[in-house]
Amino acid sequence: MIEVQHAPSIPNPPSIPSNAPSIAHELAGKSDACSGCANQEIWTGSxxxxxxxxxxxxxxxxxxxxxxxxxxxxxxxxxxxxxxxxDEHKQTGIMDVDICGPSIPTILGLTREEIHSSASGWSPVYVQDNLCAMSVGFMLPSSHDAIMWRGPKKNGLIAQFLKDVDWGSLDYLVIDTPQAQSGIDGAVLITTPQEVALQDVRREIDFCRKVGIRIIGLVENMAGFVCPGCKNTSQIFKPSTGGAKRLAEEMNIELLGSVPLDPRIGKSADYGVSFMDEYPDSPATTAYLDIIDRISAILDQK
Known part of the structure; x- marks a missing residue:
């Protein structure tokens, strides 16, 4: 079982340099991290x-x-x-390329942080010593700004996150994305119990199989409501067609587990803290950790 520890406080970073990336810049999604670097002339290559x-x-x-x-x-x-x-011996990164809804900075408590650039590329923002993140949200002038990108420009930014971010050596890179990417170890698909969500996941499963992306398994989120007081569970989203369990059997993929809806999950996300750390006794925390243990076991089998 994975144990969850409190994250140490991180001091405020220095002010952002003038050559740091911004989503509003005309070259965003087109240039590389060396653009504007003061050291460029002393290097013979990138x-x-x-x-x-x-x-x-x-x-x-x-x-x-x-x-x-x-x-x-x-x-x-x-x-x-x-x-x-x-696990303090593991280095983990989170890459948020959900251009339409980059919420990772809020969930990780990093809304006031900014990207810094150096000769080695863009530096991710650190939540704690062994957990860092890179998000489109760090590049927005404010949390209210929308990104109206499609096609090559959107794909260009994703490529920049892969090519120009100085991740260092990581044990895990978890990528929050609305669309499948290549060159990864596997995909975890998230759904809720109702049929309208399952229909979209069926299409995502089909797409992953067509492009050769390994599916680690399926997670059913918001599977019932947990009352913080009495701990009883009741259904919010009715699994009218059998929910994730039926879908997993139908599509011959593993159901990694079901996470009940605890209102404190949303509260934790708003305050940028780990729900599992704050509420270790919640049934949702138990479900999260069981699912994550299973993901780790599957990856270790590769």
Missing amino acids: CAPPHSLRMNDIKRKILVLSGKGGVGKSTFTAQLGWAFAA
């Missing part, structure tokens, strides 16, 4: 290693997908990252 070399320093790359918004994909991503980082 400061940062190519995409392939950066990815070689990351042992496990995991996608968290849903195919539908509002099912708790980003919240699960954060809990997965916190749980991996509970």
